[in-house]
Amino acid sequence: MSKKYDVLVIGGGNAALCAAIAARRGGASVVVLEGAPKFYRGGNTRHTRNMRCAHDAATEILTGPYTEEEFWKDLLLVTGGQTDEELARHMIRESKDILNWIVEQGVRWQPSLGGTLSLGRTNSFFLGGGRAMLNALYLTAERLGVEIHYDAEVTDLVIEDGMFLAARLKRPIDGADEIRATSLVAAAGGFEANIEWLREYWGEAADNFLIRGTPYNRGSILKMLLAKGVQEVGDPTQCHAVAIDARAPKFDGGIITRHDSVVFGIVVNKHAQRFYDEGEDIWPKRYAIWGRLVAAQPDQIAYIIFDSTVVTSFMPTLFPPIAGQTVVELAGKLDLDPVALEKTVTDFNAAVQPGTFDHTILDDCRTEGITPPKTHWARRIETPPYLAYPVRPGITFTYLGTRVTKEARMLMKDGKPSANMFAAGEIMAGNVLGKGYAAGMGMTIGSVFGRIAGREAAKHARN
């Protein structure tokens, strides 16, 4: 038995809900299938906190203008040009109206959070965080008459010649084991929680990755779409990855496992050797490279080493630092070679040049004569207790996805647009993000393309 709707949305996060709401407002009957149970609904949106939207003037919560052109330049910089310019510029243009549209859907903004990375001008924060944002979108969708099902896992998609026909369900809904719809919006996230899939590209290193968000993003919908003729986009090894505390849970540790202390110390690998310039650039521009840097180290582990003089320079952490009265004692607690760590710290201290410390600018505190150098904020590590955070790669989300047009319509392998399949959010983020990341862009991609996909899906269904 099957049930029929105008628009089927697979997924339950920001992109999915924006699509469902836009489609319903466009006059379509809409069903949302969220694979996770109700508490875990919303994929990684639960863990987000802000969105990057262009705006021509300061707002109640944004301190100044952030023009389309500036947004575009930032995107160009972080991706190194690996983006689809037409699509990206379209997204940036549309992001301006999202600031208002999302409020009309019940989401509330607030100024940037205390202790966050200088985002007050560019990024709008959700009052109460990502789950509050989701709750508002769900309430609005329900109020509009969108039908929502949880634990609603899709096991197969019936697609013929680039045309979606039906989705098969693992568990029947009201006796139906199949949902048919005139249009499909796929907004089911990436595959970062699928360790086996990550292993295909990363080898055994993937076993040491921690997944910062939902355990439900296993990429099953993405895999089905790619297997049924949808064109893929993006490098499968590219993702948003940061260095997070090695003591964090395997999945869903979220924002509170991150560390902002790299620029205040040095980072060593399991051989107690430094491997990258910790002071290359200001932290908001560098935090998203450290996941990949640690992933490239032996056993995918590293240690941020600092001393007691800087403990209040960064936000308090969930896991306390590991402490030792001497570098040797600290090395013992970290299971590092004490002689090697002592030498690394001594060599670093000897290389530190005099300067005036200021973590808000590229200051003149640097090292000389060591490789790699620390080019800013270099200060001697010499005041006990000596402290350390163990860190591992924390994968936020993956970039491999389905290629789409400006209308969020999926493109098939033969280059033709699909008749009735649309994609939004992380599942198509690779269209915009070839590599790199700037804070808040994932949510921009979700809301902008979610809204477009919903609107287009409804338009198709009603024609």
Next chain:
Amino acid sequence: MHGTRILDEADRLMTVCNSCRYCEGLCAVFPAMEMRRAFSDGDLNYLANLCHACGACYVDCQFSPPHEFNVNVPKTLAVARAESYAAYAWPRALSGVFARNGLVISLMAALSMAAFIIGFVAAHDRDVLFGVHAGPGAFYKLMPHNAMAALFGAAFLYAILALVMSVRAFWRDIGAPIGGRADGGSIFQAIRDAGELRYLHGGGVGCYNEDDRPTDRRKLYHHLTFYGFLLCFAATCVGTLYHYLLGREAPYPWWDLPVVLGTLGGIGLVAGPVGLFAARMQRDSELRDEGHYGMDVGFIAMLFLTGITGLVLLILRETAAMGPLLALHLGAVFALFITMPYGKFVHGIYRFTALVRYAQERRSAS
């Protein structure tokens, strides 16, 4: 490690929350938390009393149960708050009253109502007790005004003394880092914040009680109860002034100020507690502090009894039921007064004090 298991848990949660901070726009608790990196017992009791139990941070939290981080701030702070009342109680010997609060409050209510009835019966013959009295001084045929004023005045003064001593201990404990006295501006800010229940609003959309929808109406019920109580208190004050300054004796006609204030207040004291009780029963079990059911319901019941006996007395004051009703009403009010420092009434005093401290911290931070 702290003195109690609940403070250990509150400390764990504040450490989680302080490394997240997504909720800082919802209320006063999280901005106050952000001003600290470590939490003493006093800090945690301060945050617990600053919390208005709106529930928004639970519904909005990505780490609330069933997540393994098990972050349940409203429930943890509710338990810590209730335990803080006992911790600061004066005299210390009576702090145990909070442990069996429902029992103690109901016993006190029953005993004091019985005492007034027995007193009236013993002091007068049946004709007086069940007689119909009307006109000025009617109540005082049953109990002389001076006796009434002395008894209730003493009970009230004791309650004030015990509350002042308790709040002093609380203020010292939470004021440690900055210390000092409260300034006028901070007190004025706290009066406004408490008067409008500024932080019982779920960050703007409304509060949560029975489920994840912001449909809660506790703010309305609380306003009815609180302003009802104040109106009744005002009625008593006006009546006392009438008596001593103008020489006018109760009962007063229905249109006179003490009766108008008392009637409006009585309606609030009946409708508000009924709503609060219903909300207490419907509250999501994940948010509910089950261990202090007796304390919560005991206080609600005392306010309701005070209001309802007062209203019935007003309606039937010119009938033969006046004598027994007056005994019941006076018994309820007396029990309310003497249990004030040892029951849920103190939540208002501690929360107000915490709001003063918060206003003060905000001023010195900016």
